[in-house]
Amino acid sequence: MSLVALLALAVTGCGSGKTAGTSDGTPTKQAMMDEKQATERAQEVVQEAVAGMSPKPSLRPTGPRPLGECLADDHSAGERLQVSLTYQLTGVPGQDAKKLVRQARDAWVKRGYEFQGPDGDWSDPFPSVSMRTVTDDFWMTALTGVLDKTKQEGLAAISVTSPCFDAEESTTTDPASFRQTVSDRQAESRAREHSSRVYDALRVPHGPAQEGEGLATYREEGDVYAHHAWSTQPITEEMTARALDRARAHFESSGWSVRHVPAATGAPGILARNPGDGSVAHLAPAGDGTLRVGVTTPAARQV
Template identity: 45%
Template sequence: MNEQQAIDRAEEIIHQAVDGMSPRPTLERMGHAPVGACIARDDHGPDDRVQVTLIYKLTGVPGAEAQNLVRQARDAWLKQGHKYNSSGEVDWSSSFPSVYMRTGPDDFWMDAVTGAMDRAKGEGLASLKVSSPCFLPPGKSKASGATPVGPAAFEAPSADDPATRRALAHSSRIYDALQVGSAPTQPGEGLSTVRDESGASVHHTWSTWTVRRVPTAEGPPAVVAGHPGEHAVAQVATSTTGAVRVAVTTPATGPASAGV
């Protein structure tokens, strides 16, 4: 698999969920360029692997429809033969259900999540996320011994840039919350500026020390969250080694502060 194939497949999975929805929502993409360092890699893969992650908000529909959209995404993915990545049934009695699934045999992971907008009224905002398996970028091979791709493969942002300060401020709060020291910078980690058709973003990735091995039959757990005011996106994932990998992305233009 290469970068374009991963993006095309992720987009296909998104549209499998959305194209038959009623009411039909508008897809609003969140986050940075879709290709980034593999934040949940384990010891069995080379450090220069990357993965594709696409996140879309489903906008243009009433907030009361969010749960219905998540259910429709689930039904569409099941119709395509995709499977739950957990054995537990979704709690549809909740106003804000979430669905976690995966494809086979290519093993893309996706979720449909309802974020609360007005808890009193039960109104939410549905979002879809698809992550590809990790893969090697062009010119890399497991046996090549080539130097892994690091942040220098992108633009190096200025330390005084407001977007850089926002990204680092969000990273610092995650660091404080984890209460685990950061590990030495790994290949592919650090600060970079990424440009794509949606504009420029500052990307900051880092990882903690390995704390303990995390056995899990369903893959490493991960959390993705967005900051509504700044349109920043944070990803926190544990690898099977026990290390926690963090990625924060913020648009290169935006508000001057990084408030919670």
Template identity: 50%
Template sequence: MKPRGGSLGIALMATVMAVAVTACGTPHDGKADGGATPKQVKMDEQQAIKRAEEIIHQAVDGMSPKPTLKHLGRDAVGPCLARDDHGPDGRVQVRVAYQLTDVPGQAAKTLVRQARDAWVKQGHTFQSSDEDWSKPFPAVYMRTESDDFWMDAITGAVDREKGDGLASVSVTSPCFQPGNSGESSDIGKSGASSSAAHMHQAASDRAQTAERRVLDHSSRIYDALQAPHAPLREGEGEGLRAVDDADGPSLHHTWSTAPLDEGETVRTMRRAQEHFESAGWRVRHLKTGAGAPALIALNAEDHSVAQVAPSATGHIRVAVTTPADEAGQSEAVTGIEPA
């Protein structure tokens, strides 16, 4: 995605998610060779979250300008994604991520560099060579030597011409057995606990897949509209949130463009229609009080539904909903027919 004149936070969130998956795919609690015996990590969920928050605050507490931490993502505890270290199944790991808000966009690069300096001062090591700081939007990847937590500080582009960005920091723990209360778990002691762990992993995997899917759809719509976005209005329900209704759990992402004049609105809505049709979405129109009709589109492949609607204020409002559980996909949306 190439933001034009602003960012929805989508690019940043997608980057954070991709970094977490990449980091977790590397062995956290064992050596890379196949003959090594994985190290037994002695921690529980509370200890892992506490340590992750400590590493976050090592980076941000001394920052200037002082940012506000805005939590990113869903539950901190999720399935262990390191499957190449010959460790036991059923393990989990913690990931804590924050966006650094309430600071000027031009400060994002400075905040990322300050996070790096703070972590270096703590004795943490780089996972790759230090960033090229001549880049406008740098990223830093590091780990703790003592207990093998991984962390990153990332800049996502808001306005490439002005160099404005959004900064985030995240920390991912090594993998550990859930409920071990700080001691090595006796794997196989309880078939019920193993089954529960697998169910937890499956549910978490589905939620992560749905989150990636809804943000990807939203990003592609944003690219297609070619219109600047308005500031996110969380108080009015904008942003990413989970919804659980009669049709089952789903993820919902909403945002708005900046106010457009009548001609810009017509052209933008035309681009939206062209995007949906070229991508194979089924589209119908709804009359609105703003003159131009709204578009309701169904992605028949994953049952995601998108709405692009002009408003009387000149904003175009975008909402994308995707099922969080494939088994709960509603058949009601199949009533959407081409216009």
């Protein structure tokens, strides 16, 4: 499974507890800036976090396309845009991931930025923290994706999202350059289709959308992935085990390769791969009793 997908699931599971903005956790302030200014400021916020880090990580860009439609706008036709930058902090031991997240938090606190929820749980080997800049309303998250739970090894990442700004202010030479390609849309369609079949197999009601859930397109080292994430309503451990059994039977009967993976609570989760189109599905029981589902589909079959 790509690290992009794992980090997307980590964001879905952590919950920032934000009290401002919209239900999907995006800043709503209308910014008087263009794409270039938004990108430069987002990069500045990232550098503020990593400049004094020890050990010194390398920044590996990943995540969604940097320029996209404003996620706070329902049924957007592209009138407003926003910039989102995500970097994995690579080149350091996995056991230092927690340290890097805390150092990012300390650097942002030093500059007077505000928390968008409680401070990180620093007793947790895989903490996360969400904050915002006070004067211009950029939102940022530092988090730890789990690489090896037994060894407490993780991968730190930083994401910064700008407030929305008018598309007319964008300096992009092609106004439609942020829009999806046919290949992107095909990958999203396949991800949704696989996700729908998982829903049918689980036979558990869909829960309210949580932060970080929904459909998104990600890029990693030139490859493009569609990722669809959602969660069920809270259910008992017995119901969870039965639902996972039904999901496993669905995957196996459809030719997916299936293995169990440790979960944060209760029954082990499921990691399944479709050999036909390279899609990966991850079903994970969460501490709140829900089942978290994520399906990642490459835009072109990976070899």
